[in-house]
Amino acid sequence: MRIATWNVNSIRQRLDHLQTWLKERQPDIVCLQEIKCIDEAFPREPLEALGYNVAVHGQKTFNGVALLSKYPFDEVAPGLIGHDGDVQARFLEALVSTKAGVLRVVSLYLPNGNPANTDKYTYKINWMDRLIQFSRERLKLEEPMLLCGDFNVIPTPADARRPEAWVNDALFLPKTREKFRALTNLGLTDAIRAVSDSDELYSFWDYQAGAFQKNDGIRIDHLLLSPQAADRLADAGIDKHVRGWEKPSDHVPVWVDLAIEGR
């Protein structure tokens, strides 16, 4: 079972890339972020034609998340707990059945939080607290579960080419990293870090200043595995070459292989 996450920065601008990459990487489940469209505008048909079931939680202009799955969705639920009054489409949870039982997958787009001295950062930290609460609840179920998406968190200095450039940024502030540790300390495994300690693994390169050419990147797209998923971790990787395609997203796909068979 191959599960991937990708912030596509507009599904309508990136449909060609997504189709090309799906054929190349052959993931079973894909978590998408920043689809930037309402549900009705999501290009379901071309993705269904490739054999995927589609679940969408979109909104106009900004944010928006989606899930693709070769296997049917048993349940789909949008919105993170404690979302009273939160109209931003950033969270979509689904259950699929496998030969090993149920598999829970979340596609999430954690708030950016910049500038850090504004209510945007307060929203980010509150959102992280809600995610911690959600995870604490779900981990009690002792299921294979993956929290996948654009976390907008640089976990450690090894996850940035130039950590000094990010010290005052909402993605790297001590409070942000502390909340991310509080999340992983619940017992979630960062799949990429479970397979490599390289300090040159990035998932985002800014469009500006030739960042990709200089490999001036950061690792902010993550797959966090519950213990029951981590038990079955076989491999993980980052499809960096996609950033070199024409008119790319500023993020690239990150994937994990689990020793779980679909049904």
Add this chain to the structure above:
DNA sequence: ATGGCCAATATGATTGGA
């Protein structure tokens, strides 16, 4: 030289991203 970009919107300037 601390910059340079991109996407969506009743669009031609503004907002958000990271």
